[in-house]
Amino acid sequence: MEKLPTSSVLARTKSDQLVETVAAAFKSPPPGEAIAGSADGSSTLSRKSSRRMMAASPGRGSGSVGRNTHIRKSRSAQMKLDLDELSSGAALSRASSASLGFSFSFTGFTVPADDIADSKPFSDDDDNPEDLEAGTKRKPKFQTEPTLPIYLKFTDVTYKIILKGMTTTEEKDILNGITGSVHPGEVLALMGPSGSGKTTLLNLLGGRAVQANVTGSITYNDQTYSKFLKSRIGFVTQDDVLFPHLTVKETLTYAALLRLSKTLTKEQKEKRALDVIYELGLERCQDTMIGGSFVRGVSGGERKRVCIGNEIIINPSLLFLDEPTSGLDSTTALRIVQMLQDIAEAGKTVVTTIHQPSSRLFHKFDKLILLGKGSLLYFGKASEAMVYFSSIGCSPLIAMNPAEFLLDLANGNINDVSVPSELEDKVQMGNSEAADTRNGKPSPAVVHEYLVEAYETRVADEEKKKIMVPLPLDEELKLKVSISKREWGGSWWEQFSILFCRGIKERRHDYFSWLRITQVLATAVILGLLWWQSDSNNPKGLEDQAGLLFFIAVFWGFFPVFTAIFTFPQERAMLTKERAADMYRLSAYFVARTTSDLPLDLLLPVLFLVIVYFMAGLRLSADTFFLSMLIVFLCIVAAQGLGLAIGATLMDLKRATTLASVTVMTFMLAGGFFVKKVPVFISWIRYMSFNYHTYRLLLRVQFEDITPAINGLRTDCGLAGVGALVAMVFGYRLLAYLSLRRMKLQGGA
Numbered sequence: 136m137e138k139l140p141t142s143s144v145l146a147r148t149k150s151d152q153l154v155e156t157v158a159a160a161f162k163s164p165p166p167g168e169a170i171a172g173s174a175d176g177s178s179t180l181s182r183k184s185s186r187r188m189m190a191a192s193p194g195r196g197s198g199s200v201g202r203n204t205h206i207r208k209s210r211s212a213q214m215k216l217d218l219d220e221l222s223s224g225a226a227l228s229r230a231s232s233a234s235l236g237f238s239f240s241f242t243g244f245t246v247p248a249d250d251i252a253d254s255k256p257f258s259d260d261d262d263n264p265e266d267l268e269a270g271t272k273r274k275p276k277f278q279t280e281p282t283l284p285i286y287l288k289f290t291d292v293t294y295k296i297i298l299k300g301m302t303t304t305e306e307k308d309i310l311n312g313i314t315g316s317v318h319p320g321e322v323l324a325l326m327g328p329s330g331s332g333k334t335t336l337l338n339l340l341g342g343r344a345v346q347a348n349v350t351g352s353i354t355y356n357d358q359t360y361s362k363f364l365k366s367r368i369g370f371v372t373q374d375d376v377l378f379p380h381l382t383v384k385e386t387l388t389y390a391a392l393l394r395l396s397k398t399l400t401k402e403q404k405e406k407r408a409l410d411v412i413y414e415l416g417l418e419r420c421q422d423t424m425i426g427g428s429f430v431r432g433v434s435g436g437e438r439k440r441v442c443i444g445n446e447i448i449i450n451p452s453l454l455f456l457d458e459p460t461s462g463l464d465s466t467t468a469l470r471i472v473q474m475l476q477d478i479a480e481a482g483k484t485v486v487t488t489i490h491q492p493s494s495r496l497f498h499k500f501d502k503l504i505l506l507g508k509g510s511l512l513y514f515g516k517a518s519e520a521m522v523y524f525s526s527i528g529c530s531p532l533i534a535m536n537p538a539e540f541l542l543d544l545a546n547g548n549i550n551d552v553s554v555p556s557e558l559e560d561k562v563q564m565g566n567s568e569a570a571d572t573r574n575g576k577p578s579p580a581v582v583h584e585y586l587v588e589a590y591e592t593r594v595a596d597e598e599k600k601k602i603m604v605p606l607p608l609d610e611e612l613k614l615k616v617s618i619s620k621r622e623w624g625g626s627w628w629e630q631f632s633i634l635f636c637r638g639i640k641e642r643r644h645d646y647f648s649w650l651r652i653t654q655v656l657a658t659a660v661i662l663g664l665l666w667w668q669s670d671s672n673n674p675k676g677l678e679d680q681a682g683l684l685f686f687i688a689v690f691w692g693f694f695p696v697f698t699a700i701f702t703f704p705q706e707r708a709m710l711t712k713e714r715a716a717d718m719y720r721l722s723a724y725f726v727a728r729t730t731s732d733l734p735l736d737l738l739l740p741v742l743f744l745v746i747v748y749f750m751a752g753l754r755l756s757a758d759t760f761f762l763s764m765l766i767v768f769l770c771i772v773a774a775q776g777l778g779l780a781i782g783a784t785l786m787d788l789k790r791a792t793t794l795a796s797v798t799v800m801t802f803m804l805a806g807g808f809f810v811k812k813v814p815v816f817i818s819w820i821r822y823m824s825f826n827y828h829t830y831r832l833l834l835r836v837q838f839e840d841i842t843p844a845i846n847g848l849r850t851d852c853g854l855a856g857v858g859a860l861v862a863m864v865f866g867y868r869l870l871a872y873l874s875l876r877r878m879k880l881q882g883g884a
């Protein structure tokens with residue numbers, strides 16, 4: 136452990152170099168440029184600076200003996216890459232045009248069209264990651280345009296939650312005093328056993344947790360979190376939240392259209408999506424649907440890359456990833472981590488949680504945080520973790536993957552690990568709590584305590600002191616981070632039209648659902664046959680027709696409620712994710728989502744009414760027919776509003792369907808057909824029923840010339856009925872919108 140201060144000083148010197156290099160290289164371009172890049176030399180500067188950062192980045196320079204292989208690899212990879220670039224015609228043409236100052240498009244790197252077609256740097260089937268590692272294949276370039284460098288530092292981060300039981304309230308510590316830092320050009324891995332707090336820490340660092348329960352400090356270029364950061368942070372969640380029916384290209388294009396700066400044109404944004412497809416090696420599956428539980432789509436690795444693409448499309452300064460390799464085979468996992476390294480090398484700050492990396496993966500991380508039960512067991516260079524643990528008496532006794540060794544330690548499992556003398560003494564002194572009765576070794580709790588204490592006494596203070604030192608950054612660079620203004624990617628109308636088109640594309644299969652069309656047509660034909668050419672000129676026929684009109688009012692009140700209920704609960708995960716990234720205004724999403732289904736919702740009743748109306752022999756007059764149609768439309772839109780409001784308020788399908796069935800049944804019973812003499816204290820309920828208003832309006836349109844009342848129900852409703860339905864159309868929607876506004880963004884800051 137005596138060695139550590141020396142290496143820490145070394146690390147300090149390197150991060151100082153890094154800070155100075157970036158501060159010098161990044162001369163605060165205007166806001167538009169941060170995303171847009173430029174066609175002049177500033178982009179070239181950024182590329183160079185990112186290369187310099189690579190050189191200065193801890194974990195890539197010279198270090199302990201244990202890292203030599205990795206260093207050799209990186210260097211030879213770098214040399215081979217350069218040679219490869221030189222020998223490639225495309226690289227030559229890029230180099231020559233770069234010298235003329237034209238090589239950088241707004242993405243920072245113009246890939247010639249031929250190049251896109253010819254090269255498959257990441258395609259799934261034929262690439263060997265070893266080749267990539269060794270540099271024998273051309274690596275894709277990750278967004279080399281200038282990006283606002285963000286230095287993330289966190290000290291003594293503590294997070295508690297309050298668990299409310301039936302009778303008791305309990306406080307649970309999730310994180311205890313976590314300290315660390317990560318700089319542009321570095322990949323920080325958060326490791327630890329399941330439940331150790333990795334995701335919680337990642338959410339806190341990404342500004343996605345309820346800040347009330349957090350103590351300690353988290354700073355970005357020495358500034359606290361601000362709304363501006365939402366547009367500079369990419370966050371890849373553990374679950375892949377994507378629309379299953381959109382293709383890879385559509386997914387990334389919509390993300391580009393919604394998230395990229397207003398200053399870019401539509402074409403530039405679309406091109407950005409194509410560049411990301413190329414960078415991630417997704418060109419072969421760009422027209423394949425994402426897929427989901429019921430639709431076969433792209434592979435797991437491709438899915439993960441699309442999720443990463445969704446975030447890197449904004450050229451984020453900070454990229455957070457929650458277990459990007461879980462569920463993937465080791466080759467694909469290695470490819471993804473290699474990609475993260477490439478992204479970091481382009482000047483971004485990358486933080487990722489990782490569950491059980493292979494040793495090859497482990498060596499690709501620059502920094503490591505090892506957590507155990509919410510406490511910090513190690514923070515420092517990944518390559519020095521083993522040295523640190525051996526300095527506190529814990530070394531593997533057999534050849535072992537370092538990640539496996541570290542996870543075993545974090546779990547308190549010291550089988551095949553040398554036992555520190557302090558712990559051995561405890562066990563030998565007969566302390567029953569200290570020993571594991573099964574093997575006579577120290578118990579996991581004691582090992583955990585020892586590791587926490589060892590880190591706190593030997594390293595923690597030193598690290599904290601280093602982190603407390605202010606960054607030698609431009610004031611302008613710091614101030615930029617603290618801007619609290621949101622930046623939308625487009626005007627309200629642009630957002631609305633993009634979301635409207637995306638909604639239609641995602642649900643296009645629903646529109647032509649033969650099941651739904653058959654259901655409506657079959658019902659219409661059955662009704663037509665049952666009421667075949669009924670005659671309103673005799674009282675029995677009149678009553679029959681009134682029954683038919685009531686059924687129509689109930690049918691078109693019932694269906695829209697139950698289809699609209701699913702709208703928001705089904706999209707909750709997507710909405711939470713997209714709102715956390717400030718992708719659009721909630722009102723634009725709401726209006727787009729509620730209007731994009733309308734065309735089909737209004738087409739089916741037309742078919743239905745045409746069949747029923749003429750088969751049942753209702754009043755043959757154009758006015759009556761079209762007015763009946765309009766009334767049914769109003770009923771549908773009002774009923775949809777109720778479904779949307781119930782879904783948005785409860786956001787839980789089971790509870791929502793239960794409440795909806797009770798409400799719809801009540802409205803139907805109060806609709807005026809089944810019961811005429813309703814007690815006064817409950818008679819008000821009918822005015823809230825869209826069935827009641829629709830039924831009365833339909834009666835009026837059909838029979839106003841025949842009779843002023845049918846079944847004791849007066850038909851002189853007119854404008855009042857229409858007014859009530861219109862009020863429901865807007866009132867229920869307003870309720871739905873307010874409920875969505877209230878909805879807590881999961882961990883939303």
Ligand SMILES: Nc1ncnc2c1ncn2[C@@H]1O[C@H](COP(=O)(O)OP(=O)(O)OP(=O)(O)O)[C@@H](O)[C@H]1O
Binds near residue numbers: 329330490
């Ligand atoms: N809102 C919450 N309510 C109750 N417990 C919580 C809550 N959030 C986190 N926890 C608890 O905090 C601990 C850390 O959770 P977290 O998801 O951060 O762990 P993790 O290390 O990411 O686990 P995994 O690797 O399994 O995803 C767990 O014990 C979890 O149950």
